Amino acid sequence: MATIKDIAKRAGVSISTVSYALxxxxxxxxxxxxxxxxxxxxxxxxxxxxxxSLKTRETKIIGIFLTDFSGAFYGDLLQGTKELLVRKGYELIVCSGKQSRWMLPERMIDGAIILDVTFDSEELIRYADRGHKLVVLDRELTHPNINQVLLDNKAGATLATEHLIEEGHRKIYAVTGPSGSFDSKQRLHAVMQVVERTAGITLAIIEGDFNKEGGEHAAKRIMAEHADGQAAAAVFCFNDEMAIGMMNYIAEHHPETRVGEHIHIVGFDNLELAAYSQPRLTTIDYSKRKWGALAAEQLVKLISGAEVENERIYVTLMKGKSVGTA
Incomplete structure (x- = not known):
């Protein structure tokens, strides 16, 4: 592989001249x-x-660490991140898995956005202590080199649960995400708070996985418990992937059951796929592109030494087909 020395020899100039020119x-x-x-x-x-990077102390590359790339969630988030970084003169590298983490201590990237539950918070604090700049999207950490850009999970879960209660339901199924998910924990906590302060409401918790398969498994249990058809079921799936999985299972295995009449489902994320469900899914909406862009903007500020404050991405309830009273 050619070096600066090789170029200098061939061009008949000094090494420093080559370095300046390049x-x-x-x-x-x-x-x-x-x-x-x-x-x-x-x-x-x-x-x-x-x-x-050793000479300039910067690479102009930002890393974003994700638990995985499955599902329809990540596209808009990454697009928003990339668009902002390009405007700021940075490039983006997307990472998943423990072997990619060496890029932080080796300073192959100038900073990182974290949406990866496999990262221990203690590990992130150690990186921050060494001067690495981080933005976290999936946990609460207090450190001068760490900024938080968090989704307003509690508000979204509250809106979803109150919506089902206002429609007349007295029992609500909550289909959670994986046990280690920060977002799932926050959503479940908010659901439980709403149920506790509302008389006559009971809550059934089903552990899911944020994938369609989790929604299918939850649907199987719920349909078995409502085989008599005496009351409509109310379900809050903690993301749209599981809600779509639930709707698909019902359509295939219980075609006599009508979503929006016999079972009422609320999702979270407002994925593009949800717009094509029949009936259209009621879900919690927010801008994933804005979330990614804001995370990137905060990280660039951290790297430049500017002051930053923790940010929150706000949510709204997007109603699909109106549902009747249970």
Whole structure:
């Protein structure tokens, strides 16, 4: 692999001149710069990002760490993140898995956005103690090098639960996410608070997984418990993936059961897929693109040394087909 020394020897200039030319410095004439760039291209020179970052102390690359890439959730979030970073002169690298974490301590990235439950909070604090800049989307951490951009889970879950109660339901099924999910824990806590302060309401909790399969398993249990058809079931699925899975299961295995009449379902996330459900799913809406963009903006501010405050992404209830009283 060609080095700066090889380019300098071939071009007949000093190593420092090559370095200046490759970095666009005005210290080198246009003629010399063009000559050096031509030689670099001829030798198939590839800049050493690690060496450059040690010299400049920046890579202009941001990492976003995700638990996985499955489902329809991440597209808008990543698009919003990328669009903001491009405007700020940064590139984005998307990571998943423990082996990719070496990029933080090795300073191969200038900072990171975290939406990954497999990261221990203690580990993130250690990185922050070493000066790494982080924005977390999935937990509450207090540190001068960490900023929080959190979804208003409690408000969304409260809106969903109160909606079902206002429709006349006295029993509500809550289909949660995985046990380690920060978002799921916050949503469940809000549901329980609403139920506790509302007389005559009972709550049944079904552990899900934020995937369609979790919604299908929950639907199987709920349909078995409502086989007599005496009362409509009310279900709050903690994300749209599970709500769609539930609706698909009912359509396939219980075609006589009509969603919106015999079973009332509320989701969370307002995925594009939910707009095509029949009937249209009632769900909690927020801008995933804005969430990603705001996280990126806060991280760029942290890196530049600007003051930042923790931010929250607000939510609204988007009603699908109106439901009748149970």
């Amino acid at each position: 970095n666009g410095s005005p210290k080198v004439t246009n003629e010399t710069t063009e000559k050096i760039l031509a030689v670099a291209k001829e030798l198939n020179y590839i800049p050493n990002a690690a060496a450059r």
